[in-house]
Amino acid sequence: MTAKSVAEEAEEQAAPGQQDAGAPAYRDPAVLRWLGAYTASTLGDSVYYLALSWAAVRGGTPAEAGVLMAVSALPRALLMLGGGVVADRFGPRRVVLGSDAVRCAATAAVAVLILATSPGLWLLAVLAVVFGTVDALFLPAVGALPARIAPPGQLARIQGMRGLAHRAGLLLGAPLGGLAVALGGPAAAFAAAALLFAASLPLLASLRMPRLPADPGRPPGTARRDLAEGLRYLRGHRVLAPLVVVTALVDLGVVGPLNVGLALLAEARGWGASGIGWVLAGFGAGSALASLLMGVRGRIPAAGLTLTWLLIPGAVCVAALALLPSLAAAVGAAVAAGVLGGLSGVLCHSLLQTHAAPAFLGRVTSVSTLFSLGVAPLTFPLTGAAIGRWGPGPVFVASAALCALAGVYGLCRPALRRAELP
Secondary structure (H helix, E strand, O other): OOOOOHHHHHHHHHOOOOOOOOOOHHHOHHHHHHHHHHHHHHHHHHHHHHHHHHHHHHHOOHHHHHHHHHHOHHHHHHHHHHHHHHHHHHOHHHHHHHHHHHHHHHHHHHHHHHHHOOOOHHHHHHHHHHHHHHHHHHHHHHHHOHHHHOOHHHHHHHHHHHHHHHHHHHHHHHHHHHHHHHHHHHHHHHHHHHHHHHHHHHHHHOOOOOOOOOOOOOOOOOHHHHHHHHHHHHHHOOOHHHHHHHHHHHHHHHHHHHHHHHHHHHHHHOOHHHHHHHHHHHHHHHHHHHHHHHHHHOOOOOHHHHHHHHHHHHHHHHHHHHHOOOHHHHHHHHHHHHHHHHHHHHHHHHHHHHHOOHHHHHHHHHHHHHHHHHHHHHHHHHHHHHHHHHOHHHHHHHHHHHHHHHHHHHHOOHHHHOOOOO
8 A cells, every 4th residue: 555545645635725716606617517517407307207297197197297206306316326336436426427327318218219109108218217326326426526636725616616507507498398398298308308408518528627637556446445444434424424414404394394394385375386485585596696706705714613503593494484473484584594595505515526535535525415316215104194194384493403403413513613625
């Protein structure tokens, strides 16, 4: 073994403050190409999910459609950690490029088959499994990519820009998919998704990233050994380990209430579907405002301390959703929760990318993403059952308490509390 391992050399290169932040990220051609590819891919995802849900509802019963929409979650959860290993071993750009290429080919093939034949739900189920498998590779890689194309001083700004792109994809993707369905049915929507995935490919292919330092003293390891090494690295890191715990507690606290609980809350209060739309719009507007702030400002001092403190008033806003008497007040709480949650989310991702060694970024990102997109959705049935038994108020308060616990835990971890962005 050499005197310094790959991880040690890479972590020295990625240490906060050791690289010049350079020009703002929104002027960096490489960052803009990555952002364009990410926006196109996010739009493609939104159009794909709308096309899948519409085709499922038209081709089967509501129960079958519900099962079909959940099919992709299983391979995503099972393979997510392995996706982090793949991203670190082959490089995040190559994995993201391959993922979008597969999604482009899959959606294009389904569009052609729908036009040429009358396939049953089995075709949509196969497509959902393919997307879930590809997501397990794509999500860790896309999270690791920004740290490979920009210096640490720009990571918070890039995360703000990514948040805006994600919101734009969610906002524009649904009406774009709806327009495609109205003009040509599900086949047209799947074709539109394929074109959007295709648009990301030349942008990703044009990205150039520095190679990580090689360690000639270490032989290539198996995937299992690489995963175990990544988990040991994460467990022993003074900043990353508590950061992942904080992220997991927040996700377990808010994902269920905000995805399932809002519909049940609106029904109990008589707000109707429009009420849910207003509350979700409040969240989206607040989160977009936070992303815009970070995209322009680029840095917040005392990032670790700020992150942990933001979680406590954010938890209060989540509880207020179910306790405030009027829809207007709930929308105001949603805006505040969106701003606070958006800021804490950007800080969390930025700290993760700043403090993780580039050689481990894929594996670290896969663990963090596993909780938000793999484990937290499993709480949906529990959230619905709890609200059915005790009502939305106690469930939202309990969820808020879990978020507040995440903030208190973070404040009790000195390394995270003192963590800074460069």
